[in-house]
Amino acid sequence: MSRYEFEKHKQPYLSEDELRRRLAARGSNYEGLMKRHKIHTRNLESVTEALRSHGVEVKVIQKHEYTPEKVNWADVIMSAGGDGTFLMAASHILTRKKPLIGVNTDPSRSEGYLCLPKEYSGKFSRALDRLLAGKFRWRWRNRIRITLEGYQVSHIDPVDLDDLELGAHDHLGPHRDYRYQSESDDERLLHPSERSLDQTETTVLPIRALNEIFIGETRASRTSYYELSVDGRRWEKQKSSGLTVLMRRYNNSLMFDASEPKMTYTVRDPIINGVFSVKNPRGFAKRITIRSRCWDACLAVDGGFSFQFNDGAMAYLEILPEDALRTVILD
Template sequence: MRVRINPKFPRALVDTETGHSCWWGDASFALRMRLLPQSLAAALYRDPVPYAAMNCRTSSGLATEKPSFRPKKVLILSKITRYEFEKRVSGEDDDRKLEALLKRRGSDYNHLLKKHQIHQTYLQTIQSELERAGVESKVVQRFDYTEEAVNWADVVMTAGGDGTFLLGASRIHQRNKPVIGINTDPQGSEGYMCLMRKLPKEHFRSALQRLLDGDFHWLYRQRIRITLSGDRQAGVGDSIELHDQQLNRMPATTRWMDGHVTASSAFCHANQGATPPREDGICNVKKSKKRQRSPPERVTMQLPVLALNEVFIGESLSSRVSYYEIQIDNGKMVKQKSSGIAICTGTGSTSWYFNINKLTEQCVSELLRITSEQCNVALPADDKQMVSDICTKFNQQLIFEPDSLRMAFTVRDPIFNATFSPSTPRGFAEKICVKSRGYDAHLVVDGGVSYRFNDGAEATVEVREEDALQTVIFR
């Protein structure tokens, strides 16, 4: 990849071979690109503008008419910096004590403080530029990011990285409430979903002016709708906010403050005739007379959150095998064992899904060498450029348009044997049904919200055009 300066953004770069802009143009870019394998760089770091050339739809994707952006109120969702996180978790208001605590753990207090200050400076820039443009703004963090706050605003801007963007999207349920991401840590965060990727705060004024001038495209990113069914008594539909759970962790232990139940105590609770667990965690189940029990109530519900990146289904502990039945589109239901299933949108195809399935140059080189030996054909296994090109071609086909109405799925570490026949480990689908056979399984939406998904629970995931998220890309 060869680069030159982008004339529209003096610190942005352009790949001279493809003509695509590199929206992360900071001073250390060249060094980082030399460290990253060329095949991964070529697959991941691509200008979103080609989507404009491919799409002319008005119902989804990119609209053809010149867009209008004249908000009166903007809600700014600010990330919780690592410095703020450590202060909250440790309960330390004294920075000297916090510095000593972090030092004992091998963390750099000064680095965290500097990152926090960079974020705050960028945040102030966003506020001041909006005020200069005559736009009222309000800053909230995740604890105050409520439905009421969202309804107050015409537009939601997220100040952080992709994680903050996902949080911002999670509270938006209509197609006419734009979400615009601003990456406030260009050095430390990729910001795939953010408007300016890795451009520093000095470029925010010109970016805002382009928005006000209508020099952009609306991009409607498709999301995954999830319908769950299962026994109400088993807690189907109960959710856990994983980020809030992390923030509520006790400082001196890895156990969560709420909801920590050992397997043995859970078993005793389920078996009401059991004696309380002994110190070793073992309980004794007493035989009791049979009694009449009302049949479990089965409920079906659409989850209140939509997945912008991916849905993961599997056991809570990755070391445990996930057991389930799966149906792809109108195919037959198939039993599978694996390390779980990831189902993603086009937006999520550059994220976890990509990293599960990507080929490395080492793998391609070894495959070429083996193929050469087996087929007695000379193949360029040691040609680094050829190996890199093959890698790039394979990895690029994993990524698809964020406005696509299809989903991609991948089965992590599938188990194939005499009992579980081989099935397609990766592919595309319009609708996927999964029935759980697990006992400590969860369905996780965008890595942020987890739902119980144990034996007998069923999930249907699909993409509906009306669930799309309104976002922005530059022309």
């Protein structure tokens, strides 16, 4: 989805002239957006035409139409955009058997590190010839599995951060706990540890993290309070601006090298005083466990989806071989 398509999807009631004026009022250039949109559309059409010319059945869908049912229908998933589109496409692929191939449709404005080389952006037919001839190698990229444990965690729905518009009057809306609307005031005020043990659940989130996970308060100005255990070591109570976990380490392209099954974590702006301390504000890990002590917190995956993660909830982060994402490298 191009930025122009995103704006149209977000504001379908606006005419083109109204959209132009709305963008201008925000300091954005309508003509520039249309130019990038046409480049994206032209390269997308070259992909679909090349595939159909070889008898491949193709379904072109937008981000808001991307569902598990569509993923199950396809033999191969292809993302048309940049790294953000690739990450979004990867999030719903839960098996290592289904390949994901990324095409950078605007290489002058997008790095496309996860996509095919930029030389194929406007000439996808060349890449397709190599793929059909078997002149490629499979590459499995490790991902992070997230398991939540806590009060009715299986009822927590993800918030789509791309479609989210937070109003100044209601920053809590996306993660307001609607599970408690039918409860009495007394039940609603119970600490998670005081609720019935029968309502404690464990669930694996239906999304895998390919790039990064952020855990912390939804309001950036608030201090995040949680307990952290790395690779089974003793728990450490921490206060900070949140915790970031990503795959392995950054390389010179400012992306990750996921060739080794390890995560790297960073405690952001840790508070260190007579009560709280952080022995290792950053490091590598095979398994990370976090217990939330926050009251309006989220667990955000690859910058695309956010899950409520409030006081008492626990998250287990680990890398499993069966969660690896199948991608290609052209020889």
